[in-house]
Amino acid sequence: MTESEREYEIARLKRTLEEISWQLAKANNKCEDSRVELQTNLADYWENYGGNALDEAQMIEALERQRGISAVIHKGQQTLQKAAVSPYFGRIDFIEEWSGETTPDEIYIGITTLTDHQTDDLLVYDWRAPVSGMYYDFERGKAWYKAPIGTVTGTITLKRQYKIINGQIKYMFDSDIKIDDEILQEILSKSADDKMHTIVTSIQREQNQIIRNEENKLLLVQGPAGSGKTSIALHRIAYLLYRDKASINSKNILIFSPNHIFSDYISNVLPEMGEENVLQTTFHDYTLPFKEILPVEIEDRTTQLEFILSNLDSREFNTRVASIYYKTSAHFEQVIENYLAYFETELINDYPDIQFNGQTIFASEEWKSYYLNELAFLPPARRLAKIREIINIRIRPITHEIRRKKEKEIDERAEEVNKKTIKAMARIAARQELGDLINHIEKLTRLNPFVLYRKLFDNPEIFQRFSSSTVVPKEWQYIRKQTISSIARGTLPYEDSFAFLYFQGRLEGFQPRNSIKHLVIDEAQDYTTLQYKILTRLFPKCSWTILGDPVQRVHPYIQGACFDSLNKIINLENPRIIKLTRSYRSTLEIQAFCNSLLPSSEPAVYINRSGTLPLLVKSATLKLAHEYINKAIAELKSEGCRSIAIICKTIRESVILRDALQNPDISLIISETAEFRRGIVIMPAFLAKGLEFDGVIVANVNANSYRREAERNILYTVCTRALHRLVLCYHDEISPFIQSISPALYNSIES
Incomplete structure (x- = not known):
């Protein structure tokens, strides 16, 4: 120049x-x-x-x-x-x-x-x-x-x-x-600020193609940790608001986030680009209104995860794992679909004539005609409600005739002289005479989704009928009893919530949000097929951007929907899957370590930014491990780390560690509804997803904490939260996932 x-x-x-x-x-x-x-x-x-x-x-x-x-x-x-x-x-x-x-x-x-x-x-x-x-x-x-x-x-x-x-x-x-290496390295080597920020100055070509995509109503973005999926989604929203400003505004776009911490974490990106924040929610938020009308509470995800991640070796734990795996599987989904098909087409087959005093008010053939033809566009519960209205209209002349007859009888007996009293007594007498008929009609024309869903577990014959064409786990009898016991205690297990909400919606009808024109699903790997089926009915008139990474599934036993199958579920024209391969978050050394945790997965391509090898620290006792964590926090701060996360496996471990460290500078985050905190935080693994920190200390990477194959991805996910420094602490036998990694990929010391 x-x-x-x-x-x-x-x-x-x-x-x-x-x-x-x-x-x-x-x-x-x-x-x-x-x-x-x-x-x-x-x-x-x-x-x-x-x-x-x-x-x-x-x-x-x-x-x-x-x-x-x-x-x-x-x-x-x-x-x-x-x-x-x-x-x-x-x-x-x-x-x-x-x-x-x-x-x-x-x-x-x-x-x-x-x-x-x-x-x-x-x-x-x-x-x-x-x-x-x-x-x-x-x-x-x-x-x-x-x-x-x-x-x-x-x-x-x-x-x-x-x-x-x-x-x-x-x-x-x-x-x-x-962006050449010099500029990109400068951007990536910076300290993580309090929250996520705009990347407009460093958007890469593959990211730009996603942000500006106009051809695909359904865009599925799959990429490794640190590939910028969330940033891409937010910049895509800003682009849509700019391109379609005449027909779309911030109230027409909705983001489904994994939790409120994550929502708060990304809350300043759009304002930095001069746009208003769009609507944000979580799937848990969607279930809240149902808690007011159900006879039981719906268990929240945090409670379920805390139980599952606590690694309790017992019949109860093993049954719960089998229950989660089965109820989020394609096999149980098919049971629900078979059950719903019965209500759609077969329920009405055995409905009898409605008669009174030998007179047919509503014939059995009319049930079929209305239910299967004229009213077939409505969900089953609303069809029956319409039929009830029709029957009540037909009963009305009979009711009036009975009232007139009763009024005449009362008047002839001269028991009452007040006309109003005579009419009131006649109405009561007519209601008593028609009581059995009205109750019979009510029973035939009302569906209670919760009672019907519960019958899958209460009534073996019903379950056998609708599961005969599917694979049923050998633990089914234990699953059935555990579910009944939980409901009897007033709680619908979290793994049942997807199936039940879908079942209820199909029976009673979903209330679509037609004002939403674009839907963003982040951390999509943690959603089941039934959750996506619910969302397609709630948001039928919008385009979708779905982002996720199958290897970052923090729930070890839920069977998430496969990206390749989502285009069939959502069923929009011209769907497209885009796979990102480059990770921009961590240093070469941290990325190499994390990739080795998942030897069977395709490794991410990472940017050539060198740093310090991850540090593996062995302590003789738990107390010494806690003392070292306090020391590590001080060292990371001295190295310039402004944001530090101490990540435990569970909420219980997080609380115990916070109390043991006795450090007033540390914030404890254990609720999905909490706000993102700056500085030093302690949190359980499942709340760290989607966030990034200058330094990460993973507590208790012991064999008893991360030993099941289903927990490998959790360890990978928490380690990939680190930008510059990664420290892993243990005080007993090391996790087999780390033991299998080449020692050349980390430094190790004893405290």
Whole structure:
């Protein structure tokens, strides 16, 4: 880069910052004017309160409109404030192929579009603009992008990168690829901040193709730990909000996160890009409304995991494992589908004529006609409710006739002289005479999903009938008794919740959320097939982005849905599976160690960023292990680690360790509804998923903690949370998963 080019870039930045300053001053004035106007209108509203309803409605509408305008102005002001710190991070010079021009267009790329207010020149292009995509996808040379008018081809003659902080160029250089090793290493070697941040300046080509994908209604993204799946999803949301701003807003997008800690962890990424946060929930949140109407509680995932991960060698534990494995399997799903098919088509076959005093009110053939034909578009429970309405209409003349007859009898006996009393007594007498008939109709036309689901376990004949074409585990009798016992105690096991909620929804009907136009499922490997079937019915009118990694399944016994089968379940046109292979999170040494924990899996390709070998620490006693953890925390802090996680296997272990360390700087996170904490935290393994830390200390990697093959992936997942430093502590026999790793992949000491 020549000196004249440097001077040009400095002048160009100065012009850009001056424009931002001018627009920011104008935005500040608009914000103040809008605030004053809103306050004035509110004061006027309260002073004149008491007018007619129409005036009041108009005033409320005007206030809401003013609030909306104020929000837009404030959002623009915040975006300009961010741009003032770093207005752009990249530049490409591009010559359109058929333009006839020889001088390229200078395209500066930042987090938002900026136009010169005097000349209308585009000073900065939003990173989501079609032309900006070339910055991520192409080197110098032939390039193209998709514009509203079609594909535009041409040549990139220059590609330049910048580091601008507080309006000052820290460095800039020309590059043939988007992020070279020097810049990427600088980004990756930084300390993990309190929360996840935007990656707009370091998006890689494979990531950009996912972010800007417009062809596929169902996008399945599979990638190893640290491949940026969650960041990609959030940037894809920002792209969709930019591209479809006329038809979609933040209230039309929903993210299903693994827990509230994770939701809080990612909560500032979209605001950093100038977008409002979208809706977020968890599958557990979805089950909450049912707790109010069911006669039992639905066990939460935390309680189930705490029991399973405690490694209790007992008949109860083994039965529970078998129950979880079976109830999330395709075999039990088929039992539920067979059971539902009965209610869909066979339930009505044995329904009798409805008769009263020898008169047929509703014939058995009518049951079939209405249930299987006219009302077949409704779920079974609603079909029966409609039929009940029809029957009640037919009974009405009979009821009236009985009332008239009873009134006449009472009047003739001269027992009452008050007409109102006579009518009341006649109604009571008619209800008594028709009581058995009404009760019979009620019994035939009401379905109780919970009672019916419970019958699968209470009634061996029912289970045998609907499971005859499936594989039933040898432990079924123990599973059946354990389930009945749990329900009798007032708790529906968590592993039953998916099957029951699906069963209930199919019987009574799901309430679709048609306002959701795009759905994001993160950590998708932990969802079962039935959960996806529920979600397809709740969100029938949206596109999907699903992200996950099968080897990071933290629940060792749930059978998660296979990515290859999701396109059949969700059934959207043109589905696409994209597999990421590169991991950007951990150092070479940590990644090599983690890959060795999963010898049968395809190893991730990692970035060439060296660091310290993982450290394996053996202590003679548990007390000495706790003392070393306190020492390790101090050492990691001295090395510059700002975020440190001590990860235990269970909640119980986490609480015991927190009490033993007696360190006031440590926060304990043991609830899925907790907020993400900064600094030093202790947490169980299943809550660490999706998070990353500068340093990770894995407590108790003993053989009795991580010995079952189903627990191998949990150990892998917690180790991959580390960016720069990984320490593993044990005080007894080491986990066989680590024992099988080459000693060259870690250092070992005794404390």
